[in-house]
Amino acid sequence: MEFIDTLVMGKPLWMWAIFMTIVVILLALDLGLFHRKSREIGVRESLVLSAFYITIGLGFGAWVWVNVGPTSGKEYLTGFLVEKTLSMDNIFVISLVFTYFGVPRIYQHRVLFWGILGVIVLRGIVIALGAWLVATFHWVLYIFALLLIFTGIKMLLPGDEEPDIEDNPALRVMRRFLRITPKLYGQRFFIRKPDDKTGKIVTWVTPLFVAMILIEIVDVIFALDSIPAIFAITTDTFVVYTSNIFAILGLRALYFALAAVIDRFQYLKPALAMILVFIGSKIFVADLAGWEKFPATVSLSVTISLIAGGILYSLWRTQRDPAPAAQDDKA
Numbered sequence: 001m002e003f004i005d006t007l008v009m010g011k012p013l014w015m016w017a018i019f020m021t022i023v024v025i026l027l028a029l030d031l032g033l034f035h036r037k038s039r040e041i042g043v044r045e046s047l048v049l050s051a052f053y054i055t056i057g058l059g060f061g062a063w064v065w066v067n068v069g070p071t072s073g074k075e076y077l078t079g080f081l082v083e084k085t086l087s088m089d090n091i092f093v094i095s096l097v098f099t100y101f102g103v104p105r106i107y108q109h110r111v112l113f114w115g116i117l118g119v120i121v122l123r124g125i126v127i128a129l130g131a132w133l134v135a136t137f138h139w140v141l142y143i144f145a146l147l148l149i150f151t152g153i154k155m156l157l158p159g160d161e162e163p164d165i166e167d168n169p170a171l172r173v174m175r176r177f178l179r180i181t182p183k184l185y186g187q188r189f190f191i192r193k194p195d196d197k198t199g200k201i202v203t204w205v206t207p208l209f210v211a212m213i214l215i216e217i218v219d220v221i222f223a224l225d226s227i228p229a230i231f232a233i234t235t236d237t238f239v240v241y242t243s244n245i246f247a248i249l250g251l252r253a254l255y256f257a258l259a260a261v262i263d264r265f266q267y268l269k270p271a272l273a274m275i276l277v278f279i280g281s282k283i284f285v286a287d288l289a290g291w292e293k294f295p296a297t298v299s300l301s302v303t304i305s306l307i308a309g310g311i312l313y314s315l316w317r318t319q320r321d322p323a324p325a326a327q328d329d330k331a
Helices: 013-034 043-067 070-101 105-136 140-156 169-177 207-233 237-249 251-265 268-289 296-320 323-330
Strands: 190-194 201-205
Touching: 013 043, 013 105, 013 237, 043 070, 043 237, 043 251, 070 105, 070 207, 070 237, 070 251, 070 268, 070 296, 105 140, 105 207, 105 237, 105 251, 140 207, 140 268, 169 207, 207 237, 207 268, 237 251, 251 296, 268 296
Parallel strands: none
Antiparallel strands: 190 201
């Protein structure tokens, strides 16, 4: 029995086992029960699944609150909310990728499901690296904080352009080194067919596979914001990883609910920018005030207030003045 109490990155092995068991069950339910066959996911189903995943994520946060402590529980909830909010921009780029490759809604869940599996592994690697850096070089936290402040200020400034998928460096590399079919072959990632030059039967990748790889790369890019953000909230690796993964697990369901109405939340981005500036600044505020740590209750309260304010203002403004949203849709 002593084995299950072995500490792994600061927490007993049994805690990690509970977390991983929940994740495996959710993935198994998703692939084996909810979406055994490829089909189009409607907005209503997407909203129900989103509510389900959010409930599981918040429920795990309550479990952390009880078993690890109120401070860790508040830090988990703050990290969970920040990651969910950051996912809004992620959803926008994913929508652009699917539109560029002409991926129909019936196949989009398959791409997102396998993409999420890769994200779980990649986030684990990035978070483990971040935890090692913070534990070895504490001053890295200040680099993370400055990065967040810079990113937040940049997001507040005008001039952001829509990402150009055609000129994406990763896409250019894949086109150079991979045989990519000009069309989709159902939900298949790979097919065997003759080479255009030699006539030999070789393996080709389909645009569905390329879309999945680009979505993985998009997540790595967004992790450059979300990972420093969560480490600026807490350095507890267990809280960092679990809050990130539970927020990401519901991304697929959230995508289908929000992809069509993403322009209704166009004013959430300034709120997110202010959250990043706040999270980055609180490390310096705590030092100046002589606190050992910035109060978790204040962090959670400010985060909830900014997110709620951004959502409510977006819904009110786009309903009151729908013209800008329509213009954005046309663009």
